[in-house]
Amino acid sequence: MSDKLTEIMAHKQREIAPRLREVSPAELRELDASLPRPPSFAEALRRADGQLAVIAEIKRRSPSAGAIAAGASAPEQARRYQAAGASALSVLTDSHYFGGSLDDLREVTALLAATPAPLPCLRKDFMLHPLQVHEARAAGASAILIIVRALDDPTISTLYAAARAAGLDALFEIHEEAELARALAHGAQIIGVNNRDLAVFKTDLGFSERLIPRFPKDVIAVSESGIAAPADAARARSAGAHAILVGEALMRAADPRALLQSLATA
Ligand SMILES: O=P(O)(O)OC[C@@H](O)[C@@H](O)c1c[nH]c2ccccc12
Numbered sequence: 001m002s003d004k005l006t007e008i009m010a011h012k013q014r015e016i017a018p019r020l021r022e023v024s025p026a027e028l029r030e031l032d033a034s035l036p037r038p039p040s041f042a043e044a045l046r047r048a049d050g051q052l053a054v055i056a057e058i059k060r061r062s063p064s065a066g067a068i069a070a071g072a073s074a075p076e077q078a079r080r081y082q083a084a085g086a087s088a089l090s091v092l093t094d095s096h097y098f099g100g101s102l103d104d105l106r107e108v109t110a111l112l113a114a115t116p117a118p119l120p121c122l123r124k125d126f127m128l129h130p131l132q133v134h135e136a137r138a139a140g141a142s143a144i145l146i147i148v149r150a151l152d153d154p155t156i157s158t159l160y161a162a163a164r165a166a167g168l169d170a171l172f173e174i175h176e177e178a179e180l181a182r183a184l185a186h187g188a189q190i191i192g193v194n195n196r197d198l199a200v201f202k203t204d205l206g207f208s209e210r211l212i213p214r215f216p217k218d219v220i221a222v223s224e225s226g227i228a229a230p231a232d233a234a235r236a237r238s239a240g241a242h243a244i245l246v247g248e249a250l251m252r253a254a255d256p257r258a259l260l261q262s263l264a265t266a
Pocket residue numbers: 057059124125126173194224225226227245246247248249
């Protein structure tokens with residue numbers, strides 16, 4: 001595993017330790033049955049009109065970019081993204097490295113739920129325990145992130161089973177071919193190639209170009225990170241991506257709608 005990711009996972013482990021408790025599949029199913037069903041993340045990523053689905057990310061800061069946006073609140077940013085034509089949202093809930101919170105996710109899903117066609121939200125965080133899946137469902141998320149290189153196979157099985165019990169989709173994030181094989185062995189149906197090497201935090205769209213063509217046809221393909229211009233989105237589309245996940249460029253855009261539309265139609 002890479003250095004920075006190792007550090008983040010160790011920090012996450014310490015951070016959640018004080019509130020850890022066992023969460024059974026039965027508890028997750030009960031939670032799912034007691035809450036309104038969130039909109040489907042998977043369905044939102046397959047667009048019938050041939051455009052790229054854009055997953056717009058609410059990202060206040062990052063280890064690589066530093067501060068990105070202090071201005072808008074998470075719900076304000078969500079409203080902008082919805083008006084801009086996003087297919088789904090990603091809300092970073094890690095606070096230490098990314099400045100997000102579960103409150104951000106809660107506020108965003110509450111805002112969206114009051115709109116005629118709520119967008120599904122991904123809880124973007126470093127997942128390692130079913131408690132985080134429980135939190136995601138309770139906060140109104142439609143999907144969780146599973147970073148394959150950060151986790152061993154038994155942990156991935158536990159997280160994915162917890163997600164399914166809670167009625168959530170999972171975005172499996174990969175960065176190399178061996179991780180694609182592992183994701184597929186777990187039955188992943190949505191796989192994202194992170195173009196950013198989490199070891200050194202440099203982006204290269206070549207990762208999507210090499211890996212997405214190897215996906216089975218029934219898997220939903222996402223290209224993540226480092227997409228800022230229509231030419232980047234066009235490369236992801238040519239590689240076979242159904243969706244792109246865009247954070248920094250959309251957070252900084254003066255006109256998010258213009259940028260998002262130019263990416264979706266690239
Ligand atoms: O801001 P960018 O370069 O558009 O990247 C967005 C997203 O892909 C990135 O934030 C991300 C991808 N995988 C992650 C895992 C954890 C935290 C963040 C991420």
